[in-house]
Amino acid sequence: xxxxxxxxxxxxxxxxxxxxxxxxxxxxxxxxxxxxxxxxxxxxxxxxxxxxxxxxxxxxxxxxxxxxxxxxxxxxxxxxxxxxxxxxxxxxxxxxxxxxxxxxxxxxxxxxxxxxxxxxxxxxxxxxxxxxxxxxxxxxxxxxxxxxxxxxxxxxxxxxxxxxxxxxxxxxxxxxxxxx
Numbered sequence: 001x002x003x004x005x006x007x008x009x010x011x012x013x014x015x016x017x018x019x020x021x022x023x024x025x026x027x028x029x030x031x032x033x034x035x036x037x038x039x040x041x042x043x044x045x046x047x048x049x050x051x052x053x054x055x056x057x058x059x060x061x062x063x064x065x066x067x068x069x070x071x072x073x074x075x076x077x078x079x080x081x082x083x084x085x086x087x088x089x090x091x092x093x094x095x096x097x098x099x100x101x102x103x104x105x106x107x108x109x110x111x112x113x114x115x116x117x118x119x120x121x122x123x124x125x126x127x128x129x130x131x132x133x134x135x136x137x138x139x140x141x142x143x144x145x146x147x148x149x150x151x152x153x154x155x156x157x158x159x160x161x162x163x164x165x166x167x168x169x170x171x172x173x174x175x176x177x178x179x180x
Contacts, residue, residue, distance in 0.1 A: 014119075016177035019079065019105055022125035022133075030108040030123070030139055034097055034132040060137065062091045065158040071099070072153045074146035079105055082173040086117050086140040087166055092158035096144065097132030101151025105176070106133060107142035117169065124176055140169070 020026065024033045036051050043050035086109060098104060103126065110121040117140040127133070129151065135141055144153055159165040 014172070014174055016175045017083070017107070017122060017124045018177045019124040019126050019179050022106070022127050022131060026123075027106075027125060027133065029110065029121075030133075030141075031093070031136045032134040034095070034134060035130060060093075061158050062160055065091060065160040068157055068159045070155045072144055072155055074101075074104075074144045074151050074153060076102075076146050076149055076151075079145070079147050079176050079179060081145075082175055083107055083142055083171070084173050085168055085170050086142055087168045088138050088140045089135070089157055089166060090138045090164045091160055091162075093137050094135045094157040095132065095155065096135070097154045098127075098129050099152040099154055101129045101146050102148030103127055103129050103146075104151065104153075105145045105147055107145070107176075108135070109140040111138060111140060117171065119171065122174070126179060 022033060027033045036049070040049040040051040042048075086107075088111075106125045106127055108123055108125075109117040109119060112118045115138075132153075146153075157165075
């Protein structure tokens with residue numbers, strides 16, 4: 001899909017975006033951190049742990065939508081690659097959970113009142129291969145960025161077959177600051 005809209009470039013080049021380790025509190029404005037570990041409860045006669053990730057209210061599902069589960073196979077990227085676009089899914093929250101790999105970087109942005117990305121809120125988080133997320137409905141974000149190794153991701157969202165399932169927007173190129 002080609003970008004639908006472009007944001008006017010700034011007159012000066014913005015400084016590189018710092019990648020921070022993800023925390024539940026730090027990611028909360030953008031969605032929900034998904035990780036297992038000691039949370040959850042016993043299931044299957046005590047042979048497993050059940051982790052309920054997020055209860056999506058039926059009232060939030062757009063009429064005519066279907067629940068889509070996909071596996072994305074992501075090639076590793078250099079964390080110094082330029083970020084030139086963002087996407088959002090206005091019809092649904094979106095779960096992205098790694099099924100292996102070496103970790104990934106998540107880049108997110110809140111929206112302005114007119115629906116465009118508020119680039120002053122642009123943030124980048126380092127996730128381990130055991131951490132995923134659920135993006136809030138309509139959250140601007142960069143596509144999956146596996147780092148260090150190829151990775152597979154389980155992705156789930158509600159889709160209705162329109163362009164709103166995945167709106168793409170070109171932005172002025174931003175680089176990521178080297179991770180410490």
